[in-house]
Amino acid sequence: MNDINTLLADIKLRFNIDHPNFEECYAYGYECARAELGEEENPFALTSKESEQWLEGWWAGFYGEEPLYELSDYVSEPFINTTAVAANDQHYEYLNAFFAKVLEFSGIIAASALVGYQVLDLVA
Numbered sequence: 001m002n003d004i005n006t007l008l009a010d011i012k013l014r015f016n017i018d019h020p021n022f023e024e025c026y027a028y029g030y031e032c033a034r035a036e037l038g039e040e041e042n043p044f045a046l047t048s049k050e051s052e053q054w055l056e057g058w059w060a061g062f063y064g065e066e067p068l069y070e071l072s073d074y075v076s077e078p079f080i081n082t083t084a085v086a087a088n089d090q091h092y093e094y095l096n097a098f099f100a101k102v103l104e105f106s107g108i109i110a111a112s113a114l115v116g117y118q119v120l121d122l123v124a
Contacts, residue, residue: 022053023069029054030071033061 020028025044032041032054039058044051060067 020050022049025050025053026057026060026069027067027071029057030061030067031057033058 029042039055042051042054042058044054057067
């Protein structure tokens with residue numbers, strides 16, 4: 001009897017994973033649009049009802065409309081669009097800019113030398 005109860009819980013969990021309710025699909029689509037993910041990121045089959053709900057949520061999030069459902073029931077944390085800055089970003093940005101300039105100048109010198117050689121070879 002204990003094995004049946006254990007198995008039943010696993011079956012219920014698997015069913016909820018494979019077939020989320022429509023509100024969850026809508027909330028997931030809405031949050032994907034708010035996170036600036038593309039419409040092609042739809043995880044459901046295109047002909048399924050879950051896909052339709054996900055797309056409804058995605059378009060509502062894309063246009064900034066109010067969601068149809070209360071998202072706090074289906075989303076653990078609200079989406080906040082912030083850009084985090086690491087403490088060492090400025091240091092590496094300076095080094096990257098330095099190496100970019102070195103590559104740029106060495107490329108200019110190499111291109112000038114190649115063109116100059118071609119011109120001298122043409123004249124001579």
